[in-house]
Amino acid sequence: MLRFVNHFSTKNIDPFTIEKGYEALRFEAQSGEVGYYDLPRASQPLVGEVEALRPAIDKKYNTIAVIGIGGSSLGIKAIERLLRPGTPNAKKIVYLENSDPISVSQVISQIDKPRTLFIVISKSGSTVETLSIFKRVIVAFDLKVEHSDQVMVISDEGSVLAQYADENGLRRFVIPSNVGGRFSVLSAVGIVPLTLAGFDTLEVLKGAEAFLERFWERKEDHLLQKAAYYVTNAQRFPMNVLFAYSDTFEEFGKWMVQLWGESLGKRNRRGERVGLTPIALIGSVDQHSFLQLIVQGPLNKTVTFMHIAESEESLMIPQLSLRYLEKSDFVNGHSFNELINAQCMATMKSVIESDVSVDDIEWKKIDEHSVGGMIIYYELLTSASGALLEINTYDQPGVELGKQILEGYFRE
Amino acid sequence: MLRFVNHFSTKNIDPFTIEKGYEALRFEAQSGEVGYYDLPRASQPLVGEVEALRPAIDKKYNTIAVIGIGGSSLGIKAIERLLRPGTPNAKKIVYLENSDPISVSQVISQIDKPRTLFIVISKSGSTVETLSIFKRVIVAFDLKVEHSDQVMVISDEGSVLAQYADENGLRRFVIPSNVGGRFSVLSAVGIVPLTLAGFDTLEVLKGAEAFLERFWERKEDHLLQKAAYYVTNAQRFPMNVLFAYSDTFEEFGKWMVQLWGESLGKRNRRGERVGLTPIALIGSVDQHSFLQLIVQGPLNKTVTFMHIAESEESLMIPQLSLRYLEKSDFVNGHSFNELINAQCMATMKSVIESDVSVDDIEWKKIDEHSVGGMIIYYELLTSASGALLEINTYDQPGVELGKQILEGYFRE
Known part of the structure; x- marks a missing residue:
């Protein structure tokens, strides 16, 4: 209340x-010009879809690494921080966001690769920080991206990142084109990682x-x-x-x-x-x-x-x-x-x-x-x-x- | 440079x-009205004094818990964060600052009492957040304060906290009376915890x-x-x-x-x-x-x-x-x-x-x-x-x- x-x-x-x-x-x-007004209702079926993936994910992964910046990370962090004390058993979420070499190498050094699910988030699909860090992650962990269930992508339909995901057979979620990055936390951007981590996003x-x-x-x-x-x-x-x-x-x-x-x-x-x-x-x-x-x-x-x-x-x-x-x-x-x-x-x-x-x-x-x-x-x-x-x-x-x-x- | x-x-x-x-x-x-101008030189002997305590401290403690808020914590955190990547072996520092029950209980739950040195910092000596958290720490860890080398105090000369420290035989450091809290990081406020943690405060x-x-x-x-x-x-x-x-x-x-x-x-x-x-x-x-x-x-x-x-x-x-x-x-x-x-x-x-x-x-x-x-x-x-x-x-x-x-x- x-x-x-x-x-x-x-x-x-x-x-x-x-x-x-x-x-x-x-x-x-x-008019449908601005899409975030629809998200509270429209994202509810997405929760069910993501919940259906959880048993398989839970078995393999205990950490989610979000690779994203700005509208692709701030909202997730906000909700995680508020709900974490009441949801202590949710999976750990780590954030790879800034192009700061000290942070990136620190977070990468703490990641236990076999137990970590990577979610790459960029609305435009071409954010230079996000793609640079993604490349670093691929090389650092010798990540076999093709058809990997260890990497998911969240991006606009048709973006270059979406095309990359499809070519490599990666699971992919869509940000509605009429939802701006900073208004996107109740779309797949927030719902997918937070639901997979174990937060009650439906509520x-x-x-x-x-x-x-x-x-x-x-x-x-x-x-x-x-x-x-x-x-x-x-x-x-x-x-x-x-x-x-x-x-x-x-x-x-x-x-x-x-x-x-x-x-x-x-x-x-x-x-x-x-x-x-x-x-x-x-x-x-x-x-x-x-x-x-x-x-x-x-x-x-x-x-x-x-x-x-x-x-x-x-x-x-x-x-x-x-x-x-x-x-x-x-x-x-x-x-x-x-x-x-x-x-x-x-x-x-x-x-x-x-x-x-x-x-x-x-x-x-x-x-x-x-x-x-x-x-x-x-x-x-x-x-x-x-x-x-x-x-x-x-x-x-x-x-x-x-x-x-x-x-x-x-x-x- | x-x-x-x-x-x-x-x-x-x-x-x-x-x-x-x-x-x-x-x-x-x-005129001596404003004391922080003197600190860069005047605090240098303090580094030596504190360094002399280190062998005994190093043997017993691997963590420093700073109990302080505002001018009694912000400057320490600033220097620690900047220098930590270049001083990876410095002792861990945890901060008990906000009266937020979630933070306080989280930090307290992570403290390994026998290996932690507590430093209580308050210029006025009467900051309600700091004293309330100090009381909570005393009770939570059944801390025997009298003549304990596990608790140090940093405060103005003659403050109530200074009197409390003296009565209990606690090691105590002084903030010069003409140095304001937010200008005090180069006084004992910053120098004592950072030097004890292992940072090169002399430089x-x-x-x-x-x-x-x-x-x-x-x-x-x-x-x-x-x-x-x-x-x-x-x-x-x-x-x-x-x-x-x-x-x-x-x-x-x-x-x-x-x-x-x-x-x-x-x-x-x-x-x-x-x-x-x-x-x-x-x-x-x-x-x-x-x-x-x-x-x-x-x-x-x-x-x-x-x-x-x-x-x-x-x-x-x-x-x-x-x-x-x-x-x-x-x-x-x-x-x-x-x-x-x-x-x-x-x-x-x-x-x-x-x-x-x-x-x-x-x-x-x-x-x-x-x-x-x-x-x-x-x-x-x-x-x-x-x-x-x-x-x-x-x-x-x-x-x-x-x-x-x-x-x-x-x-x-």
Whole structure:
């Protein structure tokens, strides 16, 4: 269960703006132009297909190596990290993503080849980091790729990687062509590796589906209000902070940063540069780091607090009074979960009192249903904000120039 | 060796501003008001003291558990992560920092008590997260604290934690009172755990000392130009991005975020809210995430690129041409280090062409000397920016309110 409370004033938001946001999303979904709206339901049969593969996979492999970067890894990591404490027996997942030689060689050195299933993920099929690492893996492990059941591929239909997979008889899964990389976690991209690892992805999809239905029924309009507020005040508040109170949100924050930043940082139809800058923080650590800037620095940020009411982990702060340290005894006998939640509430209160625009998202607990709901929430929020900014939320033209320059360096 | 190139135009910067920055730092250092300037030299004898303890420690312990948060952990993690690949035999360091019940119980469950040395770090001595976790550790491991050589304390002279340590006969190290938490990594805070773990902290200090000397000799004025540029353009560019090309910079980025954000987000002498927002990114991962926003979003950010010319790790991209995937063959036969550096250069070029203010920091390689230099570089940059913003760079009044509210919750 998720609970949403907007603490900013919505009285200056034009109701028409909210309708415009809703209608834009409705149109995107119904026209079939944007495919992620279908994924919560459309990916459910995929879970069954992948589950059917599991007995054979379980027998041979205890680790999944995901070879992918950006939209092909961030979402998987986000869900894995959130659900891992509640699914301790899921297979280990390792990520080969950055072209950093130290990381790549470290991860490769830890892989037990016979027990590892490799999943190569690239929407375009031509991501240079992913293909370079894949080549390195082939050579490092003397991997016989042809007709191997140790390598799977996830890519767009017809991509060069898909053609490579077919030629070599590799099992292959498709990302629908109308689903962008950063919106793809509920497609095969996330479902295949997470299901094979043993996570309950069906519940994730059902959670997303339930939230989406409520949204279409106009029962989650807080989301449209928030998008309208962000876009209306984009000049005043160019930054949007997500302050999540649990280390398990670290990768979720990175996923959100890609989704928000890459979708909304654009030239609009008039060629003007628009965009909102995402910042992901972790409480209570960043209370000792970034909070001072929020509370007393320029009022140029909105802040979303996120916290978990009930934790699976009931670790207690002992009833232990240490001489000279009695000042901290006020938390004795409480759980660490009570402490971190109280820190969230106290910080939220002090941030609101500093005149910062705040909203609050409470998870009853971390479970599959809420994870799915939260993913679709951020995707819808992004789409609504993009529609109101009058940009193409789903492309990323700005990163092409760098790729061309890169090729130029090597071809010279 | 570090090489600094500012790609932004300095022609509009008042030379007087640069002199003002330099003189402010000179005054802070000479008056003794701000202590971190002394650390590169003053901490050198401490390394010897700690080295003298090592034979006894090495015999008993193979792991160091750092109990601390914010300024008491971020700097240690930053240096450890950067130097670990070149110092693979250093003792394992685990961090108990967040009051997140899942993390705390996970780290505690992995600790082998008889082989672990616990170091409790808190400048004020009363940090609630740190003391709560310390109590949990005492109970979980039935730790006999009195006169134990298994627990060390690092805190301000006279703090409650220092008094507790003395009463119990624990070995204790002091953070100079004129050194703030986020500026303390070159004090006992960083030196004690890193030296005990086996890192060459003397070289880190010497690297910092060498850079500092060159700065005082006016041989590193690029730093003052950058601070002057940032402050002069703070309204136009409220955000400062560090885009570092290696996963090993991840914790360095978090350390920088605390230093920059908490130091510069303040009310100035006229009560106005000032501040610059730090954002830490990792290349090439964030080329697939945040880059679009930098290149086509609003021109409200400066970007610092950081990269390593030579890597210890010579991992190669194989000369392997895979049918259908030939488009990525342009990097075949090159090293991953060449690839990630070329990605940095290409991205930097495309960002400069997008009219973003850029500077470039090149490390010849990651070594202790450069790590020390880079730490003092960011500290000086922060101090110079704070002086030009006319704020108190070294306090953090904004986080007090939240702490009071927190106590209120529990005392009710």
